[in-house]
Amino acid sequence: MTETVAAIVAAHRSKTMTPAQTVARSYQRIRAHNDPAIFISLRDEQDAIAEAARLTDPTLPLYGVPVAVKDNIDVAGMPTTAACPAFAYTPVKDSTVVARLRAAGAIIIGKTNLDQFATGLVGVRSPYGIPKNPVRDDLVPGGSSSGSAVAVSAGLVPFALGTDTAGSGRVPAMLNNIVGLKPSLGLISNAGLVPACRTLDCISVFSLTVDDALAALAVMAGSDDADPFSRDRPLGPLAAFPAKLKLGIPRSGQLIFFGDREAETAYGAALTRWQTLGAELVEFDLEPFYETARLLYEGPWVAERYLVIRDLLASSPDAIHPVTREITIGGARPTAADTFAALYRLQALRRVAARSFTQCDAIVLPTAPTVYSTADVLANPIELNSRLGTYTNFVNLLDLCGLALPAAMRPDGAPFGITLLAPAGCDAKLAGIGRVFHADTALGLGAKSLPQPALAQVPAQATSNEITIAVVGAHLSGMALNHELTTLDARLLEETTTAADYKLYALDTTPPKPGMLRVEAGAGASIKLELWAMSAAAFGKFVAAIPPPLSIGTIRLADGRQAKGFIVEPAAIHGAKDISAYGGWRAFMAERAKV
Missing domain, CATH: 3.10.490.10 (Gamma-glutamyl cyclotransferase-like)
Known part of the structure; x- marks a missing residue:
């Protein structure tokens, strides 16, 4: 199966396929899939194929792998729109993350659709259309990284870049039955990214398997002087599944599913699966996490979104999506005193949340509490969007890393997913835990329900001594x-x-x-x-x-x-x-x- 990153690289190295053939296959699939709302712009096919043909080093970790890039991340010579035509510009240089992908042998295919200015978890707030959810076409694709998640789920590319400020790299992963890796803040450079909230943004990865997501993350990770929010935080090797895994779960009665019994049942089944895998479940108090989440949109962080587009709001307000405009304009109201008061409260909440992790290796939550149709979201755009962020909005405020995993296909044909969360710097540890869970589900990959590859053995590692x-x-x-x-x-x-x-x-x-x-x-x-x-x-x-x-x-x-x-x-x-x-x-x- 030459669908995963690992399989594609192996096929190229064994010469059963060439990078040029794989890139051409991606373009063929894009044409056959025929959803113009997935990509805002595609790279010239012959240019991409020619770049693939010029690759000569088969040891490159992403040798000839096609990748899609969310259209708020710069790719030299391709417009960056952030899903707002009036905002568009054409960068002359790649973002740091794209430059690192190219150096690792990846081939950029195109720029994907998103909720405008990365504001939304639904994927319906774009003048470039609404990508069809390939798993169940009446459901929203999830946002803001809608096009990237759909492109991976539909098999158009094996991995894609999203961004994640409040859940945009996780909610679309659940809704498309794929993996969403939200790295620790600062692990990947944001140089060349149109910010949503600069203090909270991170570039994320969508893929079919955890191993593929980690392989992509590994070549992108690293400090960067061009990004003042970058951190020198080594990724570390893929961790083995712990012998005595402890997972935090919310206290009884604290979870919210908005009446979705199928989601609640699927979460319970996921916890049973963890126990079968040997995990001990430890209860923790979720309320401080909920309070943190409320700070994101009810507090002064909306001012960061306003800061990005305030000139456009002043000069051409009609160029901005009505829902995006309504949310963002509120960012003009908080005062400096409001901001400091929120920062003080956040610091207190961070200390409380940190204590939750002293009792466990990670916490496990539903990625989203329920699913919604496109029609429902268009009829009630702000409230339903907010509900989808129930378990995601607090994560970057608390400086956590996250890994969204497929967990089940519900009886109604909708995907359900869970997310592992841990303190910053635990990305490889989460991958080592999550890959075993995903493999154990035996779920098909993406919308095509491709069989999962055999789980590769974790390489031998040095001990702590x-x-x-x-x-x-x-x-x-x-x-x-x-x-x-x-x-x-x-x-x-x-x-x-x-x-x-x-x-x-x-x-x-x-x-x-x-x-x-x-x-x-x-x-x-x-x-x-x-x-x-x-x-x-x-x-x-x-x-x-x-x-x-x-x-x-x-x-x-x-x-x-x-x-x-x-x-x-x-x-x-x-x-x-x-x-x-x-x-x-x-x-x-x-x-x-x-x-």
Whole structure:
């Protein structure tokens, strides 16, 4: 099945399909699906195919994978509209996140529809039309990231970028039976994003599987000086399912389903599934979370939305969707005193919420309390939209990360989903938990109900008492200096590659060694390496014995992780042979042995 990111990359590497063929297939599917409201603009097909054909490095983590981008995120040369034609502009450079996707081998297909200025959870507030929900076509597609979620669910692209300020990366995931990953704030750069609420925005990922979402997140994660809200927060490796998992659930009577018995039953069944998987359920008080959610639209944060479009509101108010205009104009009213009062209350609520997580690994909630038809939402646009945010509006205010997962198909044919929430920085931990739950449901993927792939094994990891070190040259398995690792009881974890940020040089040393130099992001090659785990004491002995011009620095891996590893002093490469094209020391030495 070449539908998931992992399967597409594997097919390209094995040459059973080419990146150009996969990109062409996406365009064919877009034409066949024939819903003009999904994409606001499509990239020229031949340009995209040509870019795919130019890819030459099969080690790239997203080698030839087509991706759709929500149209409030900049893609060079394509208009950014935020679903408002009067606001549109054409950026000359990619957003940071798009640049990182391209460097990882992804091919941008087009810009997707959204609730105008990312204001809404319904997907019906756009002059570009309402994307049809491919799972059940009378339901809203969810918003604001409507086009991105539908494009993934319908099989047009294997993953897509959304944004999430108040649930826009999670509610559409539930309504389209796909995965929605809402990362920790600041983990992905927002440089090149049209803001909704700058202090709360994050770029999110829609995909068919959790592993695909994490693979996409890994190449996008990382601090960025161009975004003042960016944080230097390493993603970390995919975590294994905990042996003693504790999940927080609201106290009896605290959940709200607005009379939707099927949603309530589906949530209860999801909790039973967690218990079958070995989780212990621990009750916590949801009321402080509800109070936080009320701050988002009843408090001064609406002023952030107003700030983005106040000039357009003043000059061309009719250019803005009526519902968006009604919500946003309220942002002109809060005073500075109102803002500080809300910030003080929020800080108190954050402390209360943080205590909830001392008793559990994560909390599990319905992604949304119910589902609504497009007709119902158009008739009652603000109230029903607000209901869909019952379990999402508080998340970014409390600085949590989230993972929305398909949980069931209801008897009425509507999807139901749950969301795992944890404190910021637990993204990989949530993925390790959530992937097991999703696989256990055996639900079909997206609207096409494709079979789930077998769950890949979690790679071996260093323990809490070990340090991971990346080796690229003579310390590789079977090479001249590997014994320096094995005599210190180091153990091999995995083979992987660096990000395309490095060049490799053959140094004039005995025994022969390479030197790996960090260059500008994306301007180098992906270099094969091995990750080894060793005790802290052994790591200290090993590092102390490293002779110049080599030293230990922080290596960025192709999947976004970081590890300590060998780098070379820049002065040492003068006159050294650039062997980056070999992709690694082992290939270079094998070629040299033939001479």
